[in-house]
Amino acid sequence: LTATATTEVVRDIQKQLAFKEDNVVSMSFRRANLAYVVRRTDNKETEMVHILRSVKGSAIIYVRSRERTKELVRHLQREGISANAYHALLETSVKNERQEAWTNDKTRVMVATNAFGMGIDKADVRMVIHYDVPNSPEEYFQEAGRAGRDGKKAYAVLLIDKSENRRLSQRLANNFPEKDYIRKVYEHLAYYYQLAVDSGMGHTFTLDTDNFIKTYHLQPIATESALNILTACGYIDYQEQPNLKPRMKFLLTRAQLDRLDDLSPAEHKMLTAMLRRYGTLFVDYTFIELNDIALHAEMSAQQVYQLLRSLTQQRILHFIPGRNAPIVTYLRDRVPEELVVIPEDIYEKRRDSLARRLEAMKNYCENDDICRSRQLLAYFGETEDNDCGICDICARNHPSKSKGKRVSEAKAAIRQLLSDGRQHTLNETIQLGMLDIHVKEALSELAAEEKIGCSGNKIWAIE
Numbered sequence: 001l002t003a004t005a006t007t008e009v010v011r012d013i014q015k016q017l018a019f020k021e022d023n024v025v026s027m028s029f030r031r032a033n034l035a036y037v038v039r040r041t042d043n044k045e046t047e048m049v050h051i052l053r054s055v056k057g058s059a060i061i062y063v064r065s066r067e068r069t070k071e072l073v074r075h076l077q078r079e080g081i082s083a084n085a086y087h088a089l090l091e092t093s094v095k096n097e098r099q100e101a102w103t104n105d106k107t108r109v110m111v112a113t114n115a116f117g118m119g120i121d122k123a124d125v126r127m128v129i130h131y132d133v134p135n136s137p138e139e140y141f142q143e144a145g146r147a148g149r150d151g152k153k154a155y156a157v158l159l160i161d162k163s164e165n166r167r168l169s170q171r172l173a174n175n176f177p178e179k180d181y182i183r184k185v186y187e188h189l190a191y192y193y194q195l196a197v198d199s200g201m202g203h204t205f206t207l208d209t210d211n212f213i214k215t216y217h218l219q220p221i222a223t224e225s226a227l228n229i230l231t232a233c234g235y236i237d238y239q240e241q242p243n244l245k246p247r248m249k250f251l252l253t254r255a256q257l258d259r260l261d262d263l264s265p266a267e268h269k270m271l272t273a274m275l276r277r278y279g280t281l282f283v284d285y286t287f288i289e290l291n292d293i294a295l296h297a298e299m300s301a302q303q304v305y306q307l308l309r310s311l312t313q314q315r316i317l318h319f320i321p322g323r324n325a326p327i328v329t330y331l332r333d334r335v336p337e338e339l340v341v342i343p344e345d346i347y348e349k350r351r352d353s354l355a356r357r358l359e360a361m362k363n364y365c366e367n368d369d370i371c372r373s374r375q376l377l378a379y380f381g382e383t384e385d386n387d388c389g390i391c392d393i394c395a396r397n398h399p400s401k402s403k404g405k406r407v408s409e410a411k412a413a414i415r416q417l418l419s420d421g422r423q424h425t426l427n428e429t430i431q432l433g434m435l436d437i438h439v440k441e442a443l444s445e446l447a448a449e450e451k452i453g454c455s456g457n458k459i460w461a462i463e
Contacts, residue, residue, distance in 0.1 A: 029141065029380045033148045035390040036372035037157045038365055044131060044159045045072070049079050051157055052109065057126030058102070061111045062143050064132040072111045072131065083109035086116040088240070092322055093290045093301035117143065123150035130158045133168060136357035137364060137379045153390075160365050168358050176229075176351040177222040179342050185226040186235060187337040188216040189328065200330040207238075207326040227328070232346045237329040246322040248308065249285045251315055260316070266299070270307050273297035285320070368393060410442035418452060418461035426457050 041047040052059060061083075063069055069085035076083040084098045084107045101107040103122050110116060128147040134140040140158070148154025192212055193205050213220055227238040250257065263271070273296040280286050290301040297304065308319040364375055373388035387394045417424055429439050443459070446452040453460050 029377055029382060030373065030384065030388075031145060031148070032388070033151055033153055034144070034373075035153065035155050035388075035392075036144070036376070037155060037392040038368075038372070039157055039159050039392075041159060041161055044161060045075055047159060048072070048129060048131065049076070049081070051127070051129060051155075052076075052081055055127050055155060057108075058105060058122065058124060059109045059127040059129065060116070060125060060143075060146060061109060061129045061131055062116075062134070063111060063113060066113060068131070069111045069113060076109060076111070081109060082107050083111055086110055086112040088113065088115040091305070092245075093294075093305050096291055097300060097302050114139070114143065117146070120146055122146075124152070125149070125154065126152075127155045127157065130156075133158065133160060133164060133361055133365065135171070135354065135361070137360050137376060138357070140361065140364075141376055141380070158365065164365065165362065168362055172351070172355055172358060174219075174221040175225050175354055176347065177219075177226055179347065181222060182226040182229055182342060183337045183340045185218065185223055186230055186340050188212070188218070189227075189236070190334050192216075193328075195330070195334045197336055198333045201333045202330065204327055204329040207328050209326055229342065229346065230340075233340075233342055234331055235335075235340065237331055238326065239329075240326045245287045246290060246308075246320060247285045247287045248281065248317055248319040250282045250317045252317075254282055257316070266303070267307055267311065270297045270299065270304055271311075281317075285318075406438040407441050407445070410438045411446055414439070414442055414446060414459075415451070415461065418459065421461065423458045423460045426459060429459075 039047055039051070048061065061072060063072065066085075066087040066089060069087050073083045073085045084102065086095060086098055090098075098107070098110070099116075099120075102110045125147045128144050130140065130143070134143065144156035147156055189212075190200070192215065193200070193203075195203075209220075209224070212218070213223055224240070227236070230236050231238045252260075257271075270293065273293050274281065274288070277292060277296060278286050278288060290304050294301040294304045305321070308317070309321075311317050312319045360379060364372075364379075367375060371387040371394050372391035374384050377384045387397075414429060417428065426443075429443070443452070443454070447454055451462055453462050
């Protein structure tokens with residue numbers, strides 16, 4: 001919702017609750033310390049690495065697919081940049097472990113889908129890079145806004161290439177496949193589960209998505225969209241990531257467990273923590289929280305997971321890991337394919353809404369005349385007459401306002417780098433977190449002032 005629309009919704013709620021006064025408090029969306037940048041490139045991977053080497057500090061890279069998180073992590077690690085992947089289908093213990101490492105600066109970059117967002121409590125994120133264009137300005141603003149919450153200068157960079165418009169157009173088609181395709185997915189699903197017409201209501205099945213798609217020669221993205229639309233229509237309940245908790249049960253009695261004398265210290269410590277937290281482990285399968293056990297056993301959730309797997313192999317207990325396999329529940333009996341009704345408010349209206357939001361993102365990417373911050377504020381219903389002064393457009397249109405200051409800052413940073421009295425390479429100046437143009441001018445001025453010496457790729461301070 002825009003700011004104006006949100007305000008109207010709140011006012012309607014207040015009327016329904018019979019508030020005596022209008023208590024709407026509206027706050028600006030403006031982020032004075034966040035520099036929005038749209039970077040056009042022929043090679044997103046190369047540009048991503050260049051940006052990360054130019055600006056120091058913690059970073060998030062948002063992508064739109066789980067596979068891409070892994071691809072980019074491998075690329076960053078080859079480039080010597082510490083990174084990890086985060087997406088919805090990771091085990092909960094793995095998610096928590098990776099988020100903790102990133103939060104504590106043990107990992108610099110988190111490459112993530114939009115599953116990484118809620119609950120982020122890290123104020124010093126210096127950069128959010130969108131490798132893929134988001135579906136809407138709302139999504140972009142929320143994710144970009146995770147940078148610079150400490151109030152210090154931060155960057156929100158959106159990478160685009162010459163194929164971006166085509167991909168955005170294809171995204172609309174993928175999210176809203178033809179209605180006949182949606183009905184075919186419904187029919188294939190019934191065949192997959194061998195459900196007859198007028199049966200199935202209340203039944204829940206796991207869905208091996210890859211096998212289903214391969215069996216009926218379907219398109220992966222369009223099929224997932226079809227399942228979500230069928231859910232909105234009330235035929236099924238499709239959950240891509242149900243996040244079923246892990247559970248376990250002892251296969252030994254308490255007396256038999258107490259007589260075991262070959263448990264390792266770690267196994268003994270973990271089992272003691274479990275027995276203090278859960279009282280029904282000898283009776284039946286019990287849902288457990290790996291993080292809770294890890295906290296009381298003073299170890300990581302991943303260690304607890306590995307120990308439980310080991311004890312399962314030893315037939316001491318049976319541990320069933322949490323799983324995120326998609327599930328399908330039939331909310332009503334199966335109907336013939338031709339009777340599947342897809343209402344206008346679920347299909348046409350939502351498709352048109354997505355088309356408008358994608359068009360707004362396309363305009364944001366292409367508009368190089370108006371301050372980025374003002375463009376976003378205008379979308380959310382705010383009128384702002386002043387440019388932000390720090391986005392890519394402001395930096396280009398008003399170089400005189402900031403160029404001298406930026407060159408002075410670059411000179412100071414270079415002199416600080418050389419203050420150890422040693423020679424340094426020109427490549428090291430790339431990591432100072434400043435634009436190349438400012439660094440090059442700073443080097444020229446320092447050389448002209450005879451404050452630094454240069455030879456080949458080496459620079460040093462002159463006393």
